[in-house]
Amino acid sequence: MVTAAPEKSNKQEPSGAPNASRILLAKIGLDGHDRGVKVLARSFRDAGIEVIYTGLWQTCEATMFAALQEDVDVIGVSLLSAAHMTVMPELLRLREELGLTHVPLVLGGIVPKADYPKLIDMGIAAVFNPGSSVDNIITTISELTKKRRLIVATDDVVQRFADGDARALAQVITAIQCDAPIEGWSPPKGSANVVGITGAPGVGKSSFIGKLGATLRSRGRRVAVVAIDPSSPITGGALLGDRLRMMRGTPDDAFFIRSLSTAGTSGGLAPHCADVVRAMSGFGFDDILVETVGAGQADVLVAKLVDRTLLLLMPESGDSIQFSKAGIMEIADGFVLNKCDLPGADATEAQLRGALSDDRTVWKVSAVRDLGIDAVADWVAAS
């Protein structure tokens, strides 16, 4: 069941491991020093670990919610503002409240020696300072993930799923991903409205989904997101960074984001993606938004999985031409011209309309300025 069978993970070949361990890396508060956390993120990826980075300026609460939804093996917090004696106890409190006490919490940052024992006593699994060697950190983290995998998750996951416990959904997704589905159980049939969001790298898919999701939420709809990023073909590790653009604002159980890696597959989707979407639908979400890796032509695959597909473009990108070659233009049910706060939006819109021989909708939006999102939300909601 949910405890991603430890002996199975040992048998995995180095590449394409769908059950690589997962770590959440978080920065909390206003401090913007992210060199250390980014160096570590890369090193973890190179060590075959999936890293979910939540970006700057997060609150304790949002961080713990992310840990829950992502079902990570370890939570790593980077603090260079010397606020550890206020932040860490608060995180521990929230961890307990959300039922995540089995997930080790580690800290990296400028920590005076005198605080080390205090932190360990209160329940922090490890403390690193700026001089700690990356190898040591990786070894410690790997040990911690092993320990976590040996802990058998509570068996009431099916009941909790039925009760609407988001943690149960998170664990079920892990089980699906690890090819270890819960025996004799499958999620109830749902009726969610599944929309694929595709487009070239950097076109603003994640930013757009963040705003679209928030808009749908504000109308009382329950929203889930599957955000897919590529894995390293060599190590199987991955840097999953979509989430950080989506999780602004107060965390919310009915806005569920799950980051997945392609785990060595091609095609811009994660393994068992359809089952993950089915589980989310069965859990009771109204809308499910699927972000692909933006790999161009391979994204045609997404269309098979979802009810409708939106293709994102941006001004002066020249991508419209590229995409028309790739065949994704035919598959898309609508076009979202993002970044229309930048110059050239009108010209690109004209170019795009010229390339279309039918009356599929073209929306002009700006994710960063939150413009034009409402109209797309109307379309999504009116399934």
Added chain:
Amino acid sequence: MSVKPSIDPPASSGDGDVRKPFVGPEDLGSFDASKSLGEPGAFPYARGPHRTMYTSRLWTMRQFAGFGSAEDTNERFKYLLANGQHGLSTAFDLPTLMGRDSDDPLALGEVGRCGVAVASLADMRRLFDGIDLGSVSTSMTINAPAAILLAFYIAVAEEQGVASDKLRGTLQNDILKEFHAQNEYVFPPGPSVQLVVDTIEYCTKHLPQWNTVSVSGYHIREAGANAAEELAFTLADGMAYVQHSIDRGLDVDAFAPRLSFFFDVHNDFFEEIAKLRAARRIWAHTMRDRFGAKNERSWLLRMHCQTAGVTLTEQQPMNNVVRVAYQAMAGVLGGTQSLHTNSMDETLALPSEQAAKLALRTQQVLACETNVTQTVDPLAGSYFVEKMTNEIEAKAYAIIDQIDAMGGVLQAVDRGFFRRRIAESAHATQRSIDAGDTEIVGVNAFVDEEASGGVDILQITQQTEDMQTARLKELKATREKARHATSLDRLRQDAEDGANVMPALIEAAKAGATVGEMMETMKSVFGSYDGGPEW
């Protein structure tokens, strides 16, 4: 203590170039000293921006420090002024730097911690209470909300009866490096730069003695860039400010002399010297040849330097004193106009008083005892230094070309170019340290088991927060509501119209609007930015 049998000198510099053991005239090719170097104080300023350099005037020893409340800082300012100092250096706390009021939920635990909290005109008034703004020069390290803090300063001066053309000082006001490295941005890059241009335009007209932008490589380097990247990114940012100001219709010679620069001085002694020399040469050529500046003062790059905080180690912290001293000397041999030397305990916490004093003494020893000040640009003509200067200059030009090819700095930001380069370099450095290719004494060489924890650390008391929160509450209750609302409406309107927001900000400041309120108002027009996940 583990001592290695012998020390192998490192074979390569940080960015992977193998260094030649001997350098001679053949390495300089068609080097022509009269063209490449010129005289000190003359185009292309490789030898320094002034003819006599330190022989007639030492660099400014500018140690930057922050104190909790406006009153504490005001007291400190008065003490410094009484002791003959004319320049005041202001460090703001993190909430202020991020454009948030002291009562913002994300400000919790940060108010007054690493600098002074200024949320309203009243705070600024307290900060400069009893100080004649017509006779001091004030430097403010502030970026995203720089225009607002400048508005406060102008309003306080007006209350004192000081005309704005008498105001002297410096704003850091370099938002681009926030997107590349330091992450203290609020609005998206495009509107952020327009806001900087608003301050440049306003100052050019009304505060002619004000240094508008301190274009900063320091934070770029600290975030992990190598020397050539620091140089190129910083100069590219400077060029972007110049280009956007020209696009606004400003005369290049009217504003360019008021731009200054801020560099990091790292461990690689000669490379750092070469970097500073190359910076002046590239800037002089760019301003004259690319932007058509006619005024010599527009060609001339003036700089502040700081020793590299990132090189300080927690292990054997006393070693940091030695690192800082070497770096300081590189800054001086590179011809800096002012210098900040780090305290040895800065990796652990805010500097203690003892460590801060030692850092200043390090500069004084350099100035008084080593005699490096007695000859202008003593390294000129060294085969090695000139070769390095040429090389780092060429590398920087190549990177600048790359940025231009993308369409300029804003486009490169949008593509994550800077962040990706910096993250790659930081990662490479870390790997090299972990592999032992780059040796750091006390960390991966000459490791000493119980050498840490030997310094006293300044403990910060947490008391300004309540006071600030109470004051904001009072301000919000007592200010004139209609005037406050009208002033923010005007700010929103001007921002929407693309007008220069400085007059509206000054009016809003006088109407009791807080930093957070003005930022929120501008956010509603400019949008906000949540950075990039580029690794």
